[in-house]
Amino acid sequence: MCTMIASTTKVQGAGKGSNGWFPITQATVGYDHASHCDDDHAMLLDFVNYDLGTDARVAVELDLNSARALVEQLNIAIDLAAKSGV
């Protein structure tokens, strides 16, 4: 099914795509048909910079459990980073 579940947020950072490193400006999080992973639907993460073209994109597809695990680890790392004072 086409869930059309997708949201975007501005981000600041860098990503490594097929043409090497590039500054990323936007992240899209979606849950819809997968292109390459084995599931019919997947969490679709796109880190992009459309000022550089449609191929300025780092794409990741994860199953739901993996997406939950990623969120958990991100939150742990964010907390530790905040406490580190660095």
Next chain:
Amino acid sequence: MWNSFTTDSHVSVTAEITTFKGGNGDEIHAYVAHPIDDYRRGGIVLIHHMPGWDEFYEEFAERLARHGYDVICPDLYCRVGHGTSDDVTAKVRAQGGIADDSVVADCAAALDYLKALPTSNGKVGVMGTCSGGRHSLLVASLVPGFTAVIDLWGGNVIMAEDQLTPQRPVPVIDYTEKLTIPLLGLFGNDDKSPAPEQVDQHEAELKRLNKDYEFHRYDGAGHGFMYYQNQMYRQEQAMDATEKVFAFWAKQLAN
């Protein structure tokens, strides 16, 4: 029928990416496929699915052309940009999808394109899979001049109020009264969108409004059961559906 050509027959097609004037007169890309002979024949507007204007749709267009139809598959995502189909689709996803109005306008232009061909017999069908199935119903309901429509597992024909978006402001089922041409719908009973209950609801509306339709539903098949490129594929159901598609067009688009 699939694989029914004789080995001494002359089946030859041409297929290419080209441009044509789509909605609002915008020059947009399309994949067009034709038999190379100049006999009169029907045409098909092929509406691609949400995953993109991709190689499945190029192959689908060529398959239909090999069976004797002029086919155009507009790149509905053309205005968003160019790149690999999944890169373009990601950008479309980020902006919330393509507006229904844009799809309708591009397909109305595609209808005119086919009818203007010297080989046109005046009959044009519209079809698609997944969101293309939903769009086919929408286009068939709103654009006069099509001969028949095929909806292959189109989800979100029925949408609740809180599911509507600026790109999709009206549930397609609300346009059922405007549908005046024959409809073939093929669905998998394991699909979640459209779920069997939603297909029931759609069918009930078609019956209520006395529309010309036929639905076929497949056990052991979910969404995308004709997608040979991924694990959704169900061989037996896909081949049966393929034959139903060819039989429907043979009847509806005949000279």
